[in-house]
Amino acid sequence: MAAAFEYAQAEEIRDVFARHGVRYLFLGNSGAILLGYPDTTQDADVFAEKTPENGRALVGALRELGFSVTEDRASEIERGKDFVQLKDGPFDLDLVFAPDGIERFEDAWQRRVEVEGFPVCHLDDIIASKAAANRVKDRETLPRLLAFREHWQRTR
Amino acid sequence: MKVREATADERRSWQDEFEAAARRPLRQRFRYAFIRTYKPVLDDAPYRSFDSMAEYRAWCEANLPSWLGYGRGV
Numbered sequence: 717m718a719a720a721f722e723y724a725q726a727e728e729i730r731d732v733f734a735r736h737g738v739r740y741l742f743l744g745n746s747g748a749i750l751l752g753y754p755d756t757t758q759d760a761d762v763f764a765e766k767t768p769e770n771g772r773a774l775v776g777a778l779r780e781l782g783f784s785v786t787e788d789r790a791s792e793i794e795r796g797k798d799f800v801q802l803k804d805g806p807f808d809l810d811l812v813f814a815p816d817g818i819e820r821f822e823d824a825w826q827r828r829v830e831v832e833g834f835p836v837c838h839l840d841d842i843i844a845s846k847a848a849a850n851r852v853k854d855r856e857t858l859p860r861l862l863a864f865r866e867h868w869q870r871t872r
Numbered sequence: 873m874k875v876r877e878a879t880a881d882e883r884r885s886w887q888d889e890f891e892a893a894a895r896r897p898l899r900q901r902f903r904y905a906f907i908r909t910y911k912p913v914l915d916d917a918p919y920r921s922f923d924s925m926a927e928y929r930a931w932c933e934a935n936l937p938s939w940l941g942y943g944r945g946v
Contacts, residue, residue: 723902749905754893756907789919797921799928804918816925832898847873849929853941859878860886867890 721746721760721807728781729760730834736777739765741828742836743815743845745857750836751829753864755857759808763837765821766796766813774811782806817841817848839865912937 733740742750744761764774771794778785778793783805785793793800793811800811818824818841827838837845843861846854878886893901913936922928932942 718908720908721902721906723899726902746906749901750898752890752894752901754889754901754904756905758906758908758911784918789921792921798924799922801920802918803915812925814925847875849925850873850944851929851932851942852938852944855873855875856941858875859882862875863878863883863886864890867887871894 718803718805718807721758725807726750726760726834729762732777732780733774736773736780738773738777739767739770739821739825740774740835741821741824742834743812743842744810747836747842748839748861748864750831750834751839751842751868753861753868755860759810761810761812763812763815763818763821763824765825766798768794768796771796778802778805778809783809815845817844817846839868911940914940914942 741747741763742761743763745753745755745757746760749755749757764770775785775790775793783802789800796813798812798814800813802809802811818837824837824841825835827841829836829838839861843858843865846858846861896904920931922931929944933944936942938945
């Protein structure tokens, strides 16, 4: 189990992914936190574009960040699994290639919000994703997240 | 999906939290937000991959303790 995710590691993701040309967005609670939502979470969720080129760029970036990406794992990431959990790197990272509630990466990319250079899914996409996932923890979170959306829209 | 309606007290309390968070720099918000607690089963493998989100959701339902909240049931 890795240590807690830190701001410096988010900066590393941002900088290394940019160097490798990875197309991605922060999603889930980590995305909401970047947008200002006060909550707790464990890992970073990254919504990556599902193309072989982006998969290859992602594998290179993950290796540079210190994740153990074997050839088998690299092949899975490049081939396009929908969901990959990495728990043996410098921090825990969930790679989501087809999040519930978001049709296409390109649509989410057009709606993205930049926070200190971090590309983040629009709050509406984060909410849509949680609503579509419909897990117990999403149902518990959504009333507060919807209240945050009102605050965010008023103050951004 | 039906989302529970927040009470007036909840909304007031959350609003205070949102305003307090907005006064903190992102680096500090990170420190408060990312915590580490062991999640049984979920944290017990170094790597997992799923062909589809439906497969992942089904795996969560079948394998994770319900109290973690990853399932769809009550």
